[in-house]
Amino acid sequence: MSLKDVFLYLSENEVLNSAAQKYGLQLGAQSVVAGTNIDEVMESIKALNAQGISCTVDNLGEFVYDKEHALQAKDNILQVIERIHTEGVDAHISLKPSQLGQDIDEAFCYDNLYDIVKAAHAHGIFVNFDMENYARLHSSFTFMERLLEQFDNVGTVIQAYFFEAMDNLEKYKDVRLRIVKGAYKESADVAYQSKLDIDQNYVKLIEYHLLHGKFTSIATHDHNVIEHVKQFVAQHDIPKDQFEFQMLYGFRKEMQLQLAAEGYNFCTYLPFGNDWYGYFMRRLAERPQNVALVTNELLTKKTKTLLAVGAGAFILGRLSKK
Known part of the structure; x- marks a missing residue:
């Protein structure tokens, strides 16, 4: 165990x-969530923006099994989009398709995603599809692919512990991607099990997308990975506007400020709401x-x-x- x-x-x-x-x-949830409501998360965004840090906002939600809760989540996200626009803050949206009905009805979920992406597109706001477990992986990619036929403000996450991660990275190299290690328990049939294998694949994916991708969000709290990336981009003359570092709200605050002060694009992942525990x-x-x-x-x-x-x-x- x-x-x-x-x-x-x-x-x-x-x-x-x-x-x-x-x-x-x-x-003590306030240490890891940026507010329990939209007003509070907007204040958190403004405080971080004032320190040179952009934000991605996640309306937290777990165990969504009925359409009423999915529609409520959609409404919350649409309100955040409108507030980002009207208040002119530097922020975009992160969402989970499962919160919007992926496990209820895929057509219903797609309609919700469409409404969100359309509203965000009208205001020039990016929407990132967070990835969850393997069972939801390919339908989430399909949602993104369909939306990319009409909109250009959609991206997603590549999880390094999956064997197919590099194939997916190559397939979506022209999409803005966040690269993570992965946070769910997955079968040895589909995912690496050892930390060493995951770490090695993580760095490999980052390097590939920095060299070949559109825009790379490097989501890590690991200072060793961060130092490696700094050296790699310097060696390969990769401009700073091609990537950003990302960390979670409440984690390694001093390092977040330091990276922003050094001139790197930095984005803090801001979860908000009462449903913080599973996250x-x-x-x-x-x-x-x-x-x-x-x-x-x-x-x-x-x-x-x-x-x-x-x-x-x-x-x-x-x-x-x-």
Whole structure:
């Protein structure tokens, strides 16, 4: 049993997710989310913009199984788009197709995505499709491909732990891409399992897209990867306007400011809303070292209790299967 397995189990536990929503602010959620409503996230955007940092905004949402909740999520995202436009801030949208009905009805989901992308396009705002587990991967790519037939403000994420990641990177090299390591538990049939293999493929993907791609968003908190990228772009005369570094809100704040001050494009990923728990657990699963980055701010006594209960449930579940 690995620490990653525990965090992934916690991210998929609806009971703990509901408890975290109810007591989010008391648990210290404000350390990892940029607000619980649109007004608060707009203030977070303005504060970061003032420090030379752009933002991508994610309206958090888990376990969307009915059209009512999907339509509510769409409405929230449309409101964010309108506020970005009217207030003239430097920000774009990140969204998950699953929150907009991907697991309910694909035609319904596409219609929701279309409305969002169309509204964003009218204001010159970019929309990034976040990627989730392998079961949703190819339908998410299909959504993007259909929308790219009419709009040019859509991009997506390539996850380095998938064997097919390089094929997808080459296929979509003319699309703005965010490159990540991957944060879900995937089968050995489709994904690398060792950290070394994932890390090596991650750097390989970054280098390829920097040399051949349209625009590269390098999403990492790993200072070793960041230093490697700095050296690589200098060696290959890659201009700074061809890429950006990305980190999550609340993580490595000093490094975010330092990179922006050094003249690199920097974008902070801003999740907002009460549904923060699954998102945060996946970030810890993706890189358990992230615990140390927010421990002092996030892990209140109540948070530790919630994590302990979840870990205990995970262990009992594993033992019951033996």
